[in-house]
Amino acid sequence: MITLNIKGISFSYKTIKAIEDITFEGKGGEIIGIIGPNGSGKSTLLRCINRNLSPQIGTVLLDGTDISKLSRNNIACKFGVVPQNSIINLPFSGMEIVLMGRYPRIKRYEYKDEDFNIAEEVMKVTGTLELSNKLFTEMSGGEKQRLIIARCLAQEPEVLLLDEPTLHLDIKHQFEIMEFIHHLSREKKLLVIVVSHDINLAINYCDKLILLSDGKIFTAGNVKDVIIPENLRKVFHVEAKLIKDIEKKSFYIVFSPLN
Amino acid sequence: MILLFEGSTLLLMMAIALTVGPVKISFKEIYEIIWKIIFNDHHIFVNNKLFSHAVIITQVRLPRIILSVLVGISLASSGMTLQALFRNPLASPYILGISSGAAFGGAFAILMGFKKAIFFPIFSLSFAFFTTFLVYKLSQRDKTIIVGNLLLSGVAIAAFFSAMLSFSLYLAGEKLYQIIFWLMGGFWLSNWNKLFILFPMVILGITGLFFFYKEMNLLLLGDRTAMDLGVDVERTKKILLFLTSLLTSGAVCMSGMIGFVGLIVPHMMRLLIGPDHRYLLPASCIGGGLLLLFVDTFARSIITPVEVPVGVFTALIGAPFFLFLLKQQRNSQ
Numbered sequence: 001m002i003t004l005n006i007k008g009i010s011f012s013y014k015t016i017k018a019i020e021d022i023t024f025e026g027k028g029g030e031i032i033g034i035i036g037p038n039g040s041g042k043s044t045l046l047r048c049i050n051r052n053l054s055p056q057i058g059t060v061l062l063d064g065t066d067i068s069k070l071s072r073n074n075i076a077c078k079f080g081v082v083p084q085n086s087i088i089n090l091p092f093s094g095m096e097i098v099l100m101g102r103y104p105r106i107k108r109y110e111y112k113d114e115d116f117n118i119a120e121e122v123m124k125v126t127g128t129l130e131l132s133n134k135l136f137t138e139m140s141g142g143e144k145q146r147l148i149i150a151r152c153l154a155q156e157p158e159v160l161l162l163d164e165p166t167l168h169l170d171i172k173h174q175f176e177i178m179e180f181i182h183h184l185s186r187e188k189k190l191l192v193i194v195v196s197h198d199i200n201l202a203i204n205y206c207d208k209l210i211l212l213s214d215g216k217i218f219t220a221g222n223v224k225d226v227i228i229p230e231n232l233r234k235v236f237h238v239e240a241k242l243i244k245d246i247e248k249k250s251f252y253i254v255f256s257p258l259n
Numbered sequence: 260m261i262l263l264f265e266g267s268t269l270l271l272m273m274a275i276a277l278t279v280g281p282v283k284i285s286f287k288e289i290y291e292i293i294w295k296i297i298f299n300d301h302h303i304f305v306n307n308k309l310f311s312h313a314v315i316i317t318q319v320r321l322p323r324i325i326l327s328v329l330v331g332i333s334l335a336s337s338g339m340t341l342q343a344l345f346r347n348p349l350a351s352p353y354i355l356g357i358s359s360g361a362a363f364g365g366a367f368a369i370l371m372g373f374k375k376a377i378f379f380p381i382f383s384l385s386f387a388f389f390t391t392f393l394v395y396k397l398s399q400r401d402k403t404i405i406v407g408n409l410l411l412s413g414v415a416i417a418a419f420f421s422a423m424l425s426f427s428l429y430l431a432g433e434k435l436y437q438i439i440f441w442l443m444g445g446f447w448l449s450n451w452n453k454l455f456i457l458f459p460m461v462i463l464g465i466t467g468l469f470f471f472y473k474e475m476n477l478l479l480l481g482d483r484t485a486m487d488l489g490v491d492v493e494r495t496k497k498i499l500l501f502l503t504s505l506l507t508s509g510a511v512c513m514s515g516m517i518g519f520v521g522l523i524v525p526h527m528m529r530l531l532i533g534p535d536h537r538y539l540l541p542a543s544c545i546g547g548g549l550l551l552l553f554v555d556t557f558a559r560s561i562i563t564p565v566e567v568p569v570g571v572f573t574a575l576i577g578a579p580f581f582l583f584l585l586k587q588q589r590n591s592q
Contacts, residue, residue: 047483050487052483052486052487071489071491072486072489072490072491073489073491074489075489076487076488076489077489079487080487081484081487083483083484083487086480086481086484087481088479088480088481090479090529090534091533091534092533092534092535093533096533096535100476100477100480100488101488103473103476103477103488103489104488104489155488
């Protein structure tokens with residue numbers, strides 16, 4: 001099982017500090033949620049994990065190896081990323097997009113049967129097999145998102161980084177995607193790190209939460225310890241009320257403006 | 260399938276082009292000449308008429324045909340690469356001012372009076388590379404390319420190098436004729452020596468591009484995604500910029516400024532066979548060769564024995580096409 005150690009990473013865009021001294025760890029089979037208000041550094045943190053941005057201070061260790069020592073291609077074999085929005089205005093077919101996920105694992109361009117099999121399999125599990133021949137430019141938001149997740153899985157990553165995977169989806173598809181991700185992390189022992197705006201979705205599906213505020217970790221840990229109305233009030237500047245759902249043995253949060 | 264069709268069309272077109280010219284030479288005769296040359300059959304020198312025809316074929320028409328195909332290949336493939344790099348169908352070596360940079364470099368070499376032919380492409384290449392890099396740097400803000408900036412910096416740089424070119428023409432004195440003749444964009448000065456310089460440049464450039472078609476596909480998805488899928492974006496971009504400079508300057512050195520081939524061809528091929536560079540690259544190469552060969556054959560036969568510069572024709576087709584693309588892109592935004 002893989003382990004990921006984030007040790008004291010900081011990143012600034014030129015002079016503006018985006019994240020500061022972030023430390024946490026995760027292991028395969030876990031879902032870690034990153035929550036926080038706009039501009040708190042959620043996406044930046046996510047991008048620093050696979051060195052899409054190179055943090056100026058700190059290290060990211062995957063199974064004890066400093067990933068700054070790995071080539072981009074090797075990193076792409078370990079980390080799969082689903083970005084916030086994928087703007088592709090070229091008529092690639094669904095299959096072609098998913099096969100691009102195989103790029104880090106093939107030498108030049110020669111796909112083997114194995115690559116097609118894997119692409120087909122990940123399309124099956126994401127329910128995108130019928131999109132094989134559909135052009136990306138003609139897909140709906142939900143179809144695109146599921147297809148990008150399929151491409152990401154075709155990379156056969158050990159860590160899955162998701163930036164607001166449910167942003168453009170309706171409620172049914174939001175649950176579908178999250179259920180699916182949950183299932184994946186358990187089944188394939190993937191470490192999933194997901195940035196989300198939707199606190200209730202995060203409560204439902206994450207094992208651990210990291211609450212960011214102004215680029216620093218405000219608090220982190222088990223969902224129950226992080227989601228405390230007091231914390232949310234301080235970070236989001238809204239009134240938060242915790243409501244227990246006895247039937248499902250879970251809870252959710254209702255927000256209202258600060259008085 | 261389309262590739263096969265395109266390839267055979269190109270070969271057929273080359274064969275037809277051999278017969279076109281002020282002197283009428285039939286297919287059968289050409290066949291005979293080529294046959295005899297291949298098998299080193301010296302009977303060719305006995306027949307006087309056949310001998311003169313053989314000279315026309317091997318020393319005039321054949322190098323010209325091959326040259327126009329090679330230049331078409333270079334321009335179309337570098338246009339395609341720039342379009343992937345800038346993620347914009349409007350990019351092409353001519354529009355981004357790279358051709359102008361290469362042209363000035365060449366003129367500069369002539370002006371400085373370098374006698375050796377090899378200096379010509381070297382100067383041209385270094386200026387082309389410099390221009391490409393400059394346009395690339397100028398057109399991006401916070402690591403994203405802005406279309407307006409891209410086109411405007413291309414225009415500004417083209418204008419700058421045109422001015423430098425005019426200035427060097429002013430200084431050229433007796434070399435004036437040599438520079439102008441070259442710049443107008445044509446294949447009338449084709450010979451085997453030129454081919455020997457261009458050929459390795461094209462081979463190197465195209466082979467290089469073939470190694471990067473995976474990366475080019477990923478660059479189409481955006482720099483960030485390309486990075487997430489294992490591309491060393493900065494390094495790849497530099498290499499691709501170098502390869503396009505190499506191909507563009509090779510083409511410019513041999514045939515002056517021929518615009519719009521790099522714009523039209525990749526776009527048409529994308530419509531025909533889709534955006535996957537695995538197929539798009541060979542298709543664009545063949546398409547570019549085909550287009551320039553066709554235009555050149557047309558240009559040298561329409562008002563015989565006068566020749567219209569090829570650049571004139573490509574601009575006549577290309578400029579309206581460019582405006583059409585621009586309008587389309589506006590609509591989609």
